Amino acid sequence: MIENSKVNSTDVAITKNDSPTKAIDNGIELLGGISRFIGKEDEVFIKINLRAPSGFPINVNMDSLRTLIILCKDAGAKKINVGGFPDYGVKTSTLNSTLGLKSYLENLGAELISLDDMATSHFSTIEVNGKSIEYSTRVLESDKLIILNQVSVDPLFKCTLSLLNCYSLVSSKSQKIDKVIRSGKDYLLLDQYKQDLISNILDVLSIKKPCLVINDMFYFLEGAGPFIYKDSNLIRTGLVVSGSDAVAVDLTTLNLLTIDLLDSDILLEARNKRLGITDLSKINLKGENLDDNKIIVNFSVDKLNEITINNTYLQTGRICSGCFKEAYHLLNFMKTHMTKDLKYIRNQSMLIGESPIEPETVENIIVFGDCAVKTTKNRDFRYIQVPKKDNIIKTVGDKVKKGNSSQKKPIVKEKVNKSICELPGCPPDMHTSLSTILKYYGKTQAPNLSFYNALLNQIINKESEKPIKKKGVTGDV
Numbered sequence: 001m002i003e004n005s006k007v008n009s010t011d012v013a014i015t016k017n018d019s020p021t022k023a024i025d026n027g028i029e030l031l032g033g034i035s036r037f038i039g040k041e042d043e044v045f046i047k048i049n050l051r052a053p054s055g056f057p058i059n060v061n062m063d064s065l066r067t068l069i070i071l072c073k074d075a076g077a078k079k080i081n082v083g084g085f086p087d088y089g090v091k092t093s094t095l096n097s098t099l100g101l102k103s104y105l106e107n108l109g110a111e112l113i114s115l116d117d118m119a120t121s122h123f124s125t126i127e128v129n130g131k132s133i134e135y136s137t138r139v140l141e142s143d144k145l146i147i148l149n150q151v152s153v154d155p156l157f158k159c160t161l162s163l164l165n166c167y168s169l170v171s172s173k174s175q176k177i178d179k180v181i182r183s184g185k186d187y188l189l190l191d192q193y194k195q196d197l198i199s200n201i202l203d204v205l206s207i208k209k210p211c212l213v214i215n216d217m218f219y220f221l222e223g224a225g226p227f228i229y230k231d232s233n234l235i236r237t238g239l240v241v242s243g244s245d246a247v248a249v250d251l252t253t254l255n256l257l258t259i260d261l262l263d264s265d266i267l268l269e270a271r272n273k274r275l276g277i278t279d280l281s282k283i284n285l286k287g288e289n290l291d292d293n294k295i296i297v298n299f300s301v302d303k304l305n306e307i308t309i310n311n312t313y314l315q316t317g318r319i320c321s322g323c324f325k326e327a328y329h330l331l332n333f334m335k336t337h338m339t340k341d342l343k344y345i346r347n348q349s350m351l352i353g354e355s356p357i358e359p360e361t362v363e364n365i366i367v368f369g370d371c372a373v374k375t376t377k378n379r380d381f382r383y384i385q386v387p388k389k390d391n392i393i394k395t396v397g398d399k400v401k402k403g404n405s406s407q408k409k410p411i412v413k414e415k416v417n418k419s420i421c422e423l424p425g426c427p428p429d430m431h432t433s434l435s436t437i438l439k440y441y442g443k444t445q446a447p448n449l450s451f452y453n454a455l456l457n458q459i460i461n462k463e464s465e466k467p468i469k470k471k472g473v474t475g476d477v
């Protein structure tokens, strides 16, 4: 692991203020001042949340970022780079046009780095625990790495911890979890997807240790977050947690949100791997008292059928975190952006996971994910019974004849139900799912979806699917 700090890793500061600038400033002061983290002539990379073109707080709080850049400059940093991989293959350049980040940073003497711009980015292959991880050479070669993390709720990890922020130092493609079934192990029962995801997140963290980690929860998106959905709600806590050990900072943050170590599978795994401090009693807390500042927030739902959507019936079978996360976002997207469409559609069912029960009707059935597609192949809803043509009553005379034989069963034939929209994938990709659903319903029935899909087509970085440029540096951690 590349060490990156002179500061005592057990120190964690909790600060509270009416201004985000002061909350950040005071936290760093309590930890000994910025010069404990940043030296003269250091090249600094500040990793921020740069997730989607929806503004704050999905992305970084600009006030917090400005404060941090000014502090780094005061400490004598030679160069300050800012960036991260946006979610779902969205381009940094798109986020820049929406947020005006580039010029904002230039005015502060920092530079926005498009890690996803394959023409300018270089990657090094790092071997960690038998895995090859493509890691930005620029971040690797920076003297200091700082994580400035916007905290909100998260459907898989309760909240968007700094460890998750670190993970988007690698591309969306590299973050993808391949389904690897271990002999004798039940993939779904053990939620192997989440275990593999946690293992990958911790591997990425282990490549380059940040010198300073700031969990910015001054503003906090509760409810359906971490994106701005219909059921999301912004609250102002005024709190910031800072330190040099990402695990200790995350543990303190979770405690402020009344979540125990034992309820956080990612921190438990960090403890198993001896990565960072996972014992609260070993953390030297500074600033505000932890117990006096605990906050109660509304976390996102942990069952998909708690997301109620107009005219939509949901059936879930056995499911792992992969489909849970993607379906969570798809359902919240539908609830937020397809309200009008769902009035026209009037009736749709979604089947998610392995062996879901039969849908209530046979029209507009969305089958989500490889497990659902595979285990419903021969289900009743795949076929519909239609009356045979010669069974249709044409004249009054026919009616009399039919009436005489009314005891007989009507003649029907079985046809394949075409009212089904399959979304394959393990888990399905959100953008492809939206395009497939639009193709199924058509523009007339789903005008809202058509609008958002056209927008997404413009901002998704197809380049991110191309092989990345390697600089040829290969290191072992």
Ligand code: SF4
Pocket (backbone or CB within 6 Å): 179, 187, 193, 318, 319, 320, 321, 322, 323, 324, 353, 354, 369, 370, 371, 372, 425, 426, 427, 428
């Ligand atoms: S299809 Fe979905 S539920 Fe099944 S293993 Fe893949 S991610 Fe998990």
